[in-house]
Amino acid sequence: MVARDFQVDLNKALVFQVGHLGEAYHEWVHQPIVCTESPRFFEIEFLEFLTRTVWWAVPTIWLPVVCYSISKTVQMGHSFPEIVLMVLFGILVWTLLEYTIHRFLFHIETKSYWGNTIHYVLHGCHHKHPMDSLRLVLPPTATAILCLLVWYMFRLLSPPSVAPALFGGTLLGYVAYDVTHYYLHHGKPSKRLTQDLKKYHLNHHFRIQSKGFGVTSSLWDNVFGTVPSTKAAEKMSNQ
Template identity: 70%
Template sequence: MSIRMDHTIPQVALMVAFGIFIWTLLEYTLHRFVFHIKTKRYWGNTIHYLLHGCHHKHPMDGLRLVFPPAATAILCVPFWNLIKFMSTPSTAPALFGGGLLGYVMYDVTHYYLHHGQPTGDVPKSLKKYHLNHHFRIQNKGFGITSALWDKVFGTLPSTKSADKSR
């Protein structure tokens, strides 16, 4: 749609990349401030458990690793409207497409980090980083697809070797 509205392929590629970049910040923010919110009341605890707590209680359960597609489709509507409001009509489709692609990459990556057997250095490191969040330091390491925002916001967990030297 953005190409049909007179943007060039390189421009659209840049907008899609920006949409992915924005998704990574949204991924980090949601995980840190919504999925790890401290609750004290029954309904807060129940909602938190249903949104994310059950995933931490059963991190290897394949049915608790990705957001249900129907719920994702419903949540796309307010995100689409927000992007339309914050951008121009010709850039909104590419930005939204990039954000949606970022979300799909997040879901696939998250599932793989729990159930895949990575052989390369980068996937192995990412799996170790994410499982560290689950099994060692749950109040750090909120990035799933990368540690970028944990580095930026100071929530990067220490390594075991750094812990031993203290």
């Protein structure tokens, strides 16, 4: 049992330290360190490598899979309007997954050693170091696991000729999400829409972490009543 005054040493690998914070973990992890340096997670180099992903890997790896999946439905004889509707429905499914995962998994309350440790790897690190450019998008291995789950869900719930387009649309929604997420942290939007999205997301990071779970849109926040107040985190809004 570690004392409540346990201090995390930011100069050492973090992952196996944070669990010792116990009940103090969530207070610690929601006090962000705003710098572009990428903290070290693991002493083992291979594990450290697996946690870091450049943003452009997301469209490079997954857009070909999107195109291939949709092409399978095209080959099965569906009309263009039908395929468009399938893809749009898949994107809608992603927005719900995005909201659900963010709210109920990434923001789960933990206090045990392993609960804190797993939460930090999944999402806590992003709140502690929100400008870490190498941990803003999902690593390909994590995305592949999520893809398998989504694919088998569609295989189970939809006709064989429809499942590929639904999957492709959902994966396209994911790609848009991760690229948008990176841009909201590191881009300098000039258009009203992207400016508002950035303020909305930074509000979640720096003001009200318990609301504003949508990243690409506030659709499901509106549906489920988790829209925060409109004031954004002023200290970050101009970055």
